[in-house]
Amino acid sequence: MKWQRKDILAIEDMSVDEIQQILHTAKVMKEILMRPIKKLPTLKGKSVVNLFYEASTRTRTSFEMAGKVLGADTTSIAVAQSSVSKGESLLDTAKTIQAMRADLVIIRHPSSGSAKFLADILKAGVINAGDGQHEHPTQALLDIFTMQERLGDLEGKKVVIVGDVLHSRVARSNAWCLQKMGVDVTFVGPPTLVPVELEGLGVKLTHNLDDTLPGADIVMALRLQLERQKSGLFPSLREYSHLYGLTVDRLKKTGKQSIVLHPGPMNRGVEISDDVADSVDALIERQVTNGVAIRMALIYLLIGGSSNVVA
Amino acid sequence: MEVGTVKSKILDADGIRRAVTRIAHEIVEKNKGTDKLILVGIRRRGVPLAERIQQYIEEFEGVKVPLGILDITLYRDDLSTIDVHPVVHETDVPVSIEGKSVVLIDDVLYTGRTARAALDATMDLGRPERIQLAVLVDRGHRELPIRADYVGKNLPTSRREIIAVRLQEVDGDENVLLLEREET
Incomplete structure (x- = not known):
């Protein structure tokens, strides 16, 4: 072509x-x-x-x-x-x-x-x-490249994107890119950060991470823009981390060897725990190379x- | 395939087989064995030719010489002048070429610009002891000081003529044709 x-x-x-x-x-x-x-x-x-x-x-x-x-x-x-x-x-x-x-x-x-x-x-x-x-767009392309490299054909795979979707251009580009390639995309986060208007992107929206994880092949954490808390979009970092932070225990709920992506920079201990960020299933450095x-x-x-x- | 009328058949399937077999023998002879040898096919038709040479050498020497694939698109000297955006393909040279004898293999040697690009592409992979060039057809009209070490068939041509090498693996046919370019 x-x-x-x-x-x-x-x-x-x-x-x-x-x-x-x-x-x-x-x-x-x-x-x-x-x-x-x-x-x-x-x-x-x-x-x-x-x-x-x-x-x-x-x-x-x-x-x-x-x-x-x-x-x-x-x-x-x-x-x-x-x-x-x-x-x-x-x-x-x-x-x-x-x-x-x-x-x-x-x-x-x-x-x-x-x-x-x-x-x-x-x-x-x-x-x-x-x-x-x-x-x-370049972030979405490197994300899908990284997923393909590990998982091969992505048709029918399930991706969960968790965090501040509302302010995230990464989430938006990924929603377009992944859906074009036949991937099933779900956005998860508090209702203030995952409002119903995002339905226009064609993705599924939920507010409960634990219920969404089963079956996920890929989990992508977004950076929580800390200044958002001041504007009252979520009550506390601790509560956010408790409900939406990626931990090793929580990731077991996917029921498979899921891979973890993060566009960086990470807030360790908020949207992603240290042991997840540094685990073999986290492809965060590979994302940078790609x-x-x-x-x-x-x-x-x-x-x-x-x-x-x-x- | 380029457009043109067929003037003559230069090599048929047997002719190609004989020429490539001879090149395989010459490569082993000139390099005094297969010790440091690496065969590298230049995309596209250099690749099946390199595979055949590897197979012939294995048949008479009992050694499987390492084989690589080179894509020279990113090294072309005409990237900024050609209109169509060339699609890049993968380069895959699975072993280190450091201190080795690399034999580059292509179907036709013409202006020498592909060979020049292949030399640069090879050097970027390491520092081989020597690089040699094997081609199925040398049709003349060099624009650079480059020559082949192994030639299947020397064929003086005019610039209006086209050499079409067709190989089973790529084209589903096996011959070398001389065509006359049609006026456009």
Whole structure:
């Protein structure tokens, strides 16, 4: 299949074929990433700019490494030290980057829709590294890649995603991605964080984790955004942890050797206990490795050929 | 398969078998045995050719030489000029090539650009003692200073002509054809 897209903005409008092609390409990239000499000449002379308006360790670093392994020149803009702090608009910042002839811009921004806003203006490709509460497509792709790597075909498998779904772009992208691939998805969390409006995503919603776990092949814990407690969405961390925290005992309820994912960063002792986070079934570090492979695949697909090169 | 009218059949199934068998013998002879040998097929048609050479060597030497697969897509020098986005496939070289004699195997040697890319791809996997190149057909028109160590058939061609290598494993047919490119 010929790759058509200039940008990666959301999983929602992606076809199954496109997702398959990304996963296939990422498999090739992972082999390269595991080599002792992990460097390719493929994107020599291409430049990739990371524009992050929100804090990030793994996403920003892994985009940077992915570009470097492929031979591109990658630059990261620390927004706090840039002209953004002098009040420059997103549009002007983006145009400045384009004027420097960047081939690809990776953006993370607190406003939903900001990645699409950029993609519509820029000739360069744009990858959404998380926009507000909308989507985080590369996270969903690396999650499904990690699941496939361990479980093979995912058709008919059961995934339970637990936590602050309401504010989670990771959960949203995963819901789209997993359902397209034939996976059964259930969101679990307190009613304030898993409101009925989310039914529009097509997933099942429940509020009792213990009743939902039996039969789950994959359990994904989301980071509890601690500032949410102040706004009164749940009474206490202790209560949350008691009802929704992943512990070894609780995971036994799945009745099988389930795998555990977490997009990071983790609040140990809140949504996930230490012994779960460090167990063999937790693939959290593998997710990070696979994140580099997925981002290599996307960068290659977007700027590897001539079709999308900025004139 | 590229479009063109068939001018002649260069090799039939027996011809291919004889040429590949001879290459297998030459590889063992030139490397004085199979000790440090690794066969690496270049996708796609280099792969079945490498498998056959491995099998022939096993038949007459009683040794199964390690076999790898190389995908050179990410090393192409024309990535930024070709229109169609090439699909990458996996590289799979299961043993270390450090200090070994690597024999790269491909179906046709033409401009030498694939061989150049394969050399770079191989070097990125380690530092072999030497790299050799085996091809079923050498059709000339090199654009780089590259030559093959083992050649099944030397075939002077014009640039208008097309060499079509068809192998049972890939194409369900077994021959080498010379075609004339049709005017478009």
